[in-house]
Amino acid sequence: MADIVVEEVRKTYVVRSGFRRTTYVEALKGVSLRVTKGSIHALLGPNGAGKTTLVKIISTLVKPDSGRVLVGGFDAVEEAEKVRALIGLVLDVSKGMYGSLTGFQNLMFYGLLKGYSYSDARRRAREVLELVGLDEESAFKKPYYSYSMGMRARVGLAKALFTDPDVLLLDEPTLGLDVSSSMVIRGMLVDFARRGRTILVTGHNMREIEEISSEVTIINRGLVIAEGGINELKRKLGLANVLSIKLEGAGSREFILRLKGSLQIIKVEANETSVASSYRIYARNSREEIVDAVTKLIKGTSARVVDFSIAEPSLEDAYLAVVGDTLRR
Amino acid sequence: MKALLYREFVWFKRYFPDYLGMWAIQLGFSIGVVFMPAYISGGQAYVLSRLKTLYGVEFTAGGLIAFTLTLSSLIGVVALIVGDVFSTLYYEFRIAETNLTVMEASSLADFLFYNALGRSSLLCFFATLYLLALLPLMKGLEGLFLYLAVLALLLPASIALGLLSSILALATITLTPVRRPWAIANLIPPILLASVGLYIPVELVPFLLRLVAYITPLPFVVEALQALLLFVGQPIILGYLTTLLVVYTLYLTVPIVLLRRAERWVRG
Numbered sequence: 211m212a213d214i215v216v217e218e219v220r221k222t223y224v225v226r227s228g229f230r231r232t233t234y235v236e237a238l239k240g241v242s243l244r245v246t247k248g249s250i251h252a253l254l255g256p257n258g259a260g261k262t263t264l265v266k267i268i269s270t271l272v273k274p275d276s277g278r279v280l281v282g283g284f285d286a287v288e289e290a291e292k293v294r295a296l297i298g299l300v301l302d303v304s305k306g307m308y309g310s311l312t313g314f315q316n317l318m319f320y321g322l323l324k325g326y327s328y329s330d331a332r333r334r335a336r337e338v339l340e341l342v343g344l345d346e347e348s349a350f351k352k353p354y355y356s357y358s359m360g361m362r363a364r365v366g367l368a369k370a371l372f373t374d375p376d377v378l379l380l381d382e383p384t385l386g387l388d389v390s391s392s393m394v395i396r397g398m399l400v401d402f403a404r405r406g407r408t409i410l411v412t413g414h415n416m417r418e419i420e421e422i423s424s425e426v427t428i429i430n431r432g433l434v435i436a437e438g439g440i441n442e443l444k445r446k447l448g449l450a451n452v453l454s455i456k457l458e459g460a461g462s463r464e465f466i467l468r469l470k471g472s473l474q475i476i477k478v479e480a481n482e483t484s485v486a487s488s489y490r491i492y493a494r495n496s497r498e499e500i501v502d503a504v505t506k507l508i509k510g511t512s513a514r515v516v517d518f519s520i521a522e523p524s525l526e527d528a529y530l531a532v533v534g535d536t537l538r539r
Numbered sequence: 540m541k542a543l544l545y546r547e548f549v550w551f552k553r554y555f556p557d558y559l560g561m562w563a564i565q566l567g568f569s570i571g572v573v574f575m576p577a578y579i580s581g582g583q584a585y586v587l588s589r590l591k592t593l594y595g596v597e598f599t600a601g602g603l604i605a606f607t608l609t610l611s612s613l614i615g616v617v618a619l620i621v622g623d624v625f626s627t628l629y630y631e632f633r634i635a636e637t638n639l640t641v642m643e644a645s646s647l648a649d650f651l652f653y654n655a656l657g658r659s660s661l662l663c664f665f666a667t668l669y670l671l672a673l674l675p676l677m678k679g680l681e682g683l684f685l686y687l688a689v690l691a692l693l694l695p696a697s698i699a700l701g702l703l704s705s706i707l708a709l710a711t712i713t714l715t716p717v718r719r720p721w722a723i724a725n726l727i728p729p730i731l732l733a734s735v736g737l738y739i740p741v742e743l744v745p746f747l748l749r750l751v752a753y754i755t756p757l758p759f760v761v762e763a764l765q766a767l768l769l770f771v772g773q774p775i776i777l778g779y780l781t782t783l784l785v786v787y788t789l790y791l792t793v794p795i796v797l798l799r800r801a802e803r804w805v806r807g
Contacts, residue, residue: 221807223807269643270642270643270806271639271642271643271806272806272807273806273807294643294644297643299643301636301639302636305635305636305639306635306636306637306639306640307635307637307640308546308635308637309635310549310550310553310554311546311549315545315549318545319542319545319546320542320640320644322541322542322545323542323640323641323644323645323650324644324645325645328541328545369640
């Protein structure tokens with residue numbers, strides 16, 4: 211069951227660069243996507259692809275020109291208030307808060323805006339601050355403008371979690387964070403998804419996205435250019451596994467020739483010396499098939515395997531394979 | 540509303556010295572600009588005779604001071620409210636982007652309405668607070684009542700001005716390429732104050748200038764204030780009150796309708 215359904219959404223912005231000059235920017239040109247309940251779905255794309263616009267539309271901040279968005283079965287335009295009750299949003303970790311208020315006071319302000327009573331807002335603000343691990347000194351005494359990016363990201367996440375929402379929309383939640391803060395935030399997201407929350411996350415760090423997401427939609431210039439499970443996407447794109455092998459002995463070349471006959475090899479990069487030869491072999495076969503072929507073939511040769519590893523294609527490879535062409539155009 | 544009250548309370552605690560400064564500057568301005576030339580500098584007889592020609596009323600020295608002190612409070616009210624609305628909304632929409640937090644959690648139109656209601660009332664109170672010290676000192680209990688009447692006249696006008704400024708600021712920030720909206724904010728108070736003819740009868744202001752002023756309820760407020768201070772008689776005051784009731788209803792309703800539309804254009 212899909213928790214977020216986006217169908218053929220279009221949005222054009224009017225940009226005023228002077229009092230007379232107006233330009234129209236087509237941010238989304240008919241985007242559709244489905245986010246499964248309880249999953250972490252990544253929305254990827256280069257800068258200006260339309261990711262933030264789509265998140266703003268799903269979160270009811272901006273209305274689409276056409277198309278339909280459903281969150282938890284509610285229409286984001288017609289039933290905006292019901293959608294707002296379901297979602298928690300992080301748009302930009304450094305924005306959306308009053309600099310002169312502390313993290314706690316900003317959360318109180320948000321809670322009261324959401325209709326909480328003073329005492330409930332106070333209790334909930336304390337709970338979510340504890341949940342994101344923000345220490346008392348910072349959260350209650352220091353103004354928000356003095357916070358580090360990591361602390362701001364935690365307050366942002368605390369705000370998103372304030373109403374204990376079913377759906378989390380996170381636009382680059384780890385942008386500008388140090389390694390440890392980013393790791394903590396990722397851990398929290400995985401934990402929230404395990405508890406049944408649906409998460410739509412955007413970002414540029416492919417390793418981080420691959421670590422936490424199972425589904426991905428890649429958009430560029432306002433259009434969806436690839437979508438599906440990450441492994442499915444890699445398969446669909448026919449991305450090669452890379453076998454790195456270092457051989458010693460006279461039979462090295464013969465071994466590689468026989469390997470070429472057993473695997474679907476795209477290319478071979480060789481570095482042959484009189485002592486040892488290193489090869490990088492790009493094959494369309496699965497990891498298991500490659501291991502099987504190497505194990506079988508090595509027995510019949512005089513070559514000796516010194517080093518051996520298989521690198522599976524990463525999300526970054528898939529992303530570059532999809533977006534790379536459009537970026538060069 | 541609860542959220543705004545909370546934010547105002549926190550800001551008030553944090554910026555109390557600023558509010559104190561606001562009160563002190565207003566007091567100093569009134570004493571320095573109004574009280575001194577009118578009363579101490581020796582031109583008292585001349586000023587009194589000119590005012591009699593203008594208003595057809597015999598002024599006492601004390602009455603003149605109360606008159607000018609009270610009218611000058613409007614300068615502070617207009618300048619503070621317009622400046623505050625423009626700078627706060629610019630900060631909220633362009634710097635901190637807290638408007639997104641508001642739009643995510645509730646209605647932007649409601650937020651702007653309560654913002655204008657709360658902040659304009661607070662600023663009106665602070666801009667006229669010096670009168671609470673000076674009017675009773677000069678006129679005793681009558682001065683206190685006069686202060687309360689002035690506050691009652693100025694509060695709805697301040698809220699209307701806050702709402703109108705919110706719409707203008709919102710339009711400037713979101714619909715134009717203007718990057719320094721405070722430059723516009725700085726121009727509005729002198730234009731408005733010149734158009735209402737603060738220290739002269741409103742009917743003496745050129746018609747075209749008066750048209751500018753009628754964007755706000757200020758000309759009606761100035762007329763009513765002048766009538767109140769000149770003590771023109773109960774029936775006329777009641778007439779002004781009836782007019783003001785209609786005027787305030789109009790000047791509060793139109794901006795509220797416009798704010799609803801503003802939310803639609805901000806959300807695209």
